[in-house]
Amino acid sequence: xxxxxxxxxxxxxxxxxxxxxxxxxxxxxxxxxxxxxxxxxxxxxxxxxxxxxxxxxxxxxxxxxxxxxxxxxxxxxxxxxxxxxxxxxxxxxxxxxxxxxxxxxxxxxxxxxxxxxxxxxxxxxxxxxxxxxxxxxxxxxxxxxxxxxxxxxxxxxxxxxxxxxxxxxxxxxxxxxxxxxxxxxxxxxxxxxxxxxxxxxxxxxxxxxxxxxxxxxxxxxxxxxxxxxxxxxxxxxxxxxxxxxxxxxxxxxxxxxxxxxxxxxxxxxxxxxxxxxxxxxxxxxxxxxxxxxxxxxxxxxxxxxxxxxxxxxxxxxxxxxxxxxxxxxxxxxxxxxxxxxxxxxxxxxxxxxxxxxxxxxxxxxxxxxxxxxxxxxxxxxxxxxxxxxxxxxxxxxxxxxxxxxxxxxxxxxxxxxxxxxxxxxxxxxxxxxxxxxxxxxxxx
Amino acid sequence: xxxxxxxxxxxxxxxxxxxxxxxxxxxxxxxxxxxxxxxxxxxxxxxxxxxxxxxxxxxxxxxxxxxxxxxxxxxxxxxxxxxxxxxxxxxxxxxxxxxxxxxxxxxxxxxxxxxxxxxxxxxxxxxxxxxxxxxxxxxxxxxxxxxxxxxxxxxxxx
Numbered sequence: 001x002x003x004x005x006x007x008x009x010x011x012x013x014x015x016x017x018x019x020x021x022x023x024x025x026x027x028x029x030x031x032x033x034x035x036x037x038x039x040x041x042x043x044x045x046x047x048x049x050x051x052x053x054x055x056x057x058x059x060x061x062x063x064x065x066x067x068x069x070x071x072x073x074x075x076x077x078x079x080x081x082x083x084x085x086x087x088x089x090x091x092x093x094x095x096x097x098x099x100x101x102x103x104x105x106x107x108x109x110x111x112x113x114x115x116x117x118x119x120x121x122x123x124x125x126x127x128x129x130x131x132x133x134x135x136x137x138x139x140x141x142x143x144x145x146x147x148x149x150x151x152x153x154x155x156x157x158x159x160x161x162x163x164x165x166x167x168x169x170x171x172x173x174x175x176x177x178x179x180x181x182x183x184x185x186x187x188x189x190x191x192x193x194x195x196x197x198x199x200x201x202x203x204x205x206x207x208x209x210x211x212x213x214x215x216x217x218x219x220x221x222x223x224x225x226x227x228x229x230x231x232x233x234x235x236x237x238x239x240x241x242x243x244x245x246x247x248x249x250x251x252x253x254x255x256x257x258x259x260x261x262x263x264x265x266x267x268x269x270x271x272x273x274x275x276x277x278x279x280x281x282x283x284x285x286x287x288x289x290x291x292x293x294x295x296x297x298x299x300x301x302x303x304x305x306x307x308x309x310x311x312x313x314x315x316x317x318x319x320x321x322x323x324x325x326x327x328x329x330x331x332x333x334x335x336x337x338x339x340x341x342x343x344x345x346x347x348x349x350x351x352x353x354x355x356x357x358x359x360x361x362x363x364x365x366x367x368x369x370x371x372x373x374x375x376x377x378x379x380x381x382x383x384x385x386x387x388x389x390x391x392x393x394x395x396x397x398x399x400x401x402x403x404x405x406x407x408x409x410x411x412x413x414x415x416x417x418x419x420x421x422x423x424x425x426x427x428x429x430x431x432x433x434x435x436x437x438x439x440x441x442x443x444x
Numbered sequence: 445x446x447x448x449x450x451x452x453x454x455x456x457x458x459x460x461x462x463x464x465x466x467x468x469x470x471x472x473x474x475x476x477x478x479x480x481x482x483x484x485x486x487x488x489x490x491x492x493x494x495x496x497x498x499x500x501x502x503x504x505x506x507x508x509x510x511x512x513x514x515x516x517x518x519x520x521x522x523x524x525x526x527x528x529x530x531x532x533x534x535x536x537x538x539x540x541x542x543x544x545x546x547x548x549x550x551x552x553x554x555x556x557x558x559x560x561x562x563x564x565x566x567x568x569x570x571x572x573x574x575x576x577x578x579x580x581x582x583x584x585x586x587x588x589x590x591x592x593x594x595x596x597x598x599x600x601x602x
Contacts, residue, residue, distance in 0.1 A: 134568070299568065380543075381539075381543045381567040381568050381569035381572055382537060382538060382539045382540075382543065382567055382569060382571075382572040382574065383537070383538045384535060384536065384537045384538075384571075384572075384573070385534075385535065385536040385537075386533065386534070386535050387533070387534045387535075388532065388533050389532045389533070392534070400571070402567070402569035402571040402572050403569055404567075404568035404569055405569075406569060406570045406571065408569070408571045420536075423536060423538055424538075426538075427523075427524050427538040427540060428523075430540055430543075431523050431524065431540045431542065431598075
């Protein structure tokens, strides 16, 4: 706020226009009573049949005549009483029929904006819009808006959050986006086939199910175990394929654009400077092809995938864009713990590694499935050194680096003196690293 | 820059140790009494020897509490706060002032009786575990005001 007086003045004069959600919204919970009925009927078929035969047509009609208008009225009223408005600095959402609730979400605190379209919403041409701010929950999403309206609102919110003048924010429109990467479906399919989780579940199923059958000879027991096992295998293969299909990462002045999904489409926008940590994960079976997965953490957001699968060089280029000024340390730059650390964590101690550059704290763990976590110094909230009795006997210690996304990155089993030095130096770097960080309003 | 680079460590006042020892004696004393009386009256006087266990525990805890209390210390440096604690599991935390979101002074009924208060620092990371227990209330308030002031001056956000 450079000129608070002017700001207040403008706010006073501009009337805040409140808007309502898309009229299709009342129907979004219409399926719930039907689902309850079906669930009840499946759970207890005999009882349901008996109850149904007892119902006379008149009773049924009266029931419908009462229930339908009541449900319609409730849906209509919740829609009628839910309004939102965009002011110069906030998104205000008013909801509630009996218990009024007003959420004021400060735009410069936005960590990410998601526009999602579940399958049915795509058919109806509507979309959900959710702002990720620390502390917001499910209630603070705008569901549903017209698809075009959602895009326009996202552009406006981003423009205001970026610091464009309030008068022009409406006209700024969507920032041009440049596609950085698109994951071909074939590559994604191969990558998922090479993922251990699916095969792990299938192997467990292949071992457990025959054993169970020989032990019990009960079809129902076998089914009760088989369904969750195969479900887990399906979720980690088909489920992920559907969710990660057509994964596109784009770059725009508003930040990172991530679009994905086969049935449910999701469009995420992460404004610049919001990424707290990045993890480069390298499963064992992907190593020969040089593929990696890149995950990221944004405070207040549940989305954590940046790239489902990409060749290493491309992934590193994308990471360099996401964390400006950061280059991924090469494998040789990572130093292992001292040899005596093998008494603390046998074999796996070889997987640990650490590299600290001017811009980033990078710690690796994992032997088969390597995972390298990067934290820019500017994002470090606190640093902790932890040393247990067994570690002290071997002269090693762990250094934890805490970030705002509630993720800690740990450099494990460092030499004790090195760890103490790291603790001091990291606190210093975290303080100075912030100085050249971008402002919250990135266009201001 | 901290003068000379070496932090000036401040230990906790003895009030916390007194309080913890009293709590230990009260609770384990009751347990000792119970383990002595119940088997002693029901099964015979010999069984009252069970009380040896909780009383040994009391002595062990007496020593342990002092070691733990001694291990707690903190240092205010020019740009960050250091908190060091723990005997077997040693932990040292550094929180830059600019990252503080909230400084909290709390004091429960028992703590108030002993004239104690704790200061807790919150950053945007929930994993930040920066609490200084058992401070003198005046010192706790001084620390809170100073930390808030420094935090505002160096505020950095997420």
